[in-house]
Amino acid sequence: MMPTSDAPPLDPKQPPVATLASVSLPRQVVVCLAAWLVPGLGHGLLGRYGRAVLIGGSIYTMVVLGLLMRGHLYSPFDPDELLGLRDVLSKVCLLGQMGIGVLQPILRALGFGVSFEFKAATYEYGTYFLVVAGLLNYLVMFDVFDIAKGRKA
Amino acid sequence: MVADRRGTETMHFLVMTAFAALTSTVLAAITNEAETTHERCLYGLRTFGAFVGVGLVISWLFYFIP
Numbered sequence: 001m002m003p004t005s006d007a008p009p010l011d012p013k014q015p016p017v018a019t020l021a022s023v024s025l026p027r028q029v030v031v032c033l034a035a036w037l038v039p040g041l042g043h044g045l046l047g048r049y050g051r052a053v054l055i056g057g058s059i060y061t062m063v064v065l066g067l068l069m070r071g072h073l074y075s076p077f078d079p080d081e082l083l084g085l086r087d088v089l090s091k092v093c094l095l096g097q098m099g100i101g102v103l104q105p106i107l108r109a110l111g112f113g114v115s116f117e118f119k120a121a122t123y124e125y126g127t128y129f130l131v132v133a134g135l136l137n138y139l140v141m142f143d144v145f146d147i148a149k150g151r152k153a
Numbered sequence: 154m155v156a157d158r159r160g161t162e163t164m165h166f167l168v169m170t171a172f173a174a175l176t177s178t179v180l181a182a183i184t185n186e187a188e189t190t191h192e193r194c195l196y197g198l199r200t201f202g203a204f205v206g207v208g209l210v211i212s213w214l215f216y217f218i219p
Contacts, residue, residue, distance in 0.1 A: 051182045058175045058182075065171060125168050132172070136179045143183035152185065 022150030035144040037101040039137045042144035055140050062133035063100060063107075071126025073097060073113030076105050093127065099134025173204030 023031070023046075035042025040056025043049075067073075074094035097104050107113060113130070117123050146152040181187070181197030 054182045055179055058178045062172075062175050065175075069168070122164075122168070125172075129172065132176065136176065140179065140183055146185075153188070 023148050028145065028148040031148050032141055032145050035141045036099070036137065038103075039101060039133075039140060042141065043147075046144065046147050048147070059100070059133045059137055059140075060103075062129050062136075063103065066126045066129030066133065067107070067112050069122035069126030069129065070117040070120040071113055071123065071128070071130045072116055073104065073108045073130060075108055077108070093131050096131035096134045099137040100130070101137065104134070169208050170205060173201050173208070177201040177204060 022028075031042045031045045034045055038056070039059040040052040040054075042052075043055060044052035074090055074097055076094065076098060113126075120126075143152070177197045177200035180200050181193045184193065184196050187193040187196045
């Protein structure tokens with residue numbers, strides 16, 4: 001007798017294959033925004049607490065080290081720095097640093113990383129620690145999106 | 154003078170190591186190439202080694218450029 005379906009027969013000895021569940025669209029938006037605003041929070045909201053601690057701890061440590069090394073935080077408030085055509089590289093750095101989330105404008109408003117201490121030996125290191133912390137958080141946002149869509153465990 | 158230079162070199166190496174450790178931790182946490190915790194740890198160690206190794210090779214090459 002010919003099988004009526006292309007699906008393989010169920011074998012009771014085989015363990016059930018875990019299916020990845022996606023969350024609703026509004027929740028996907030919320031977790032991605034949370035992942036951007038507070039590094040690690042997106043994974044925390046999806047129940048990945050271990051990864052949330054690792055990611056948040058690493059990114060915030062990079063921010064603290066960057067500021068301790070006298071890195072510069074670019075201002076997201078200055079329209080000239082945002083929209084002007086001169087000094088394109090600083091806009092790229094600002095875009096990278098904006099990945100840190102809500103902490104970036106808060107630290108800048110509190111006066112951290114305002115001055116250009118380019119004579120300090122660690123100025124470049126500090127600035128790029130801050131930029132890479134933001135860029136890593138953009139990658140984390142993609143990971144959160146993949147988990148929320150059910151593409152990844 | 155020599156002590157100053159050694160101190161600076163040590164500081165540069167420590168900063169590079171801290172950067173490699175923190176970056177590879179995040180990359181290991183979000184990679185698609187590992188499923189289990191053990192695989193993620195191995196991926197993180199490999200990435201850390203690659204960061205430090207490539208940094209040392211490049212700095213060794215730069216040593217000969219005046």
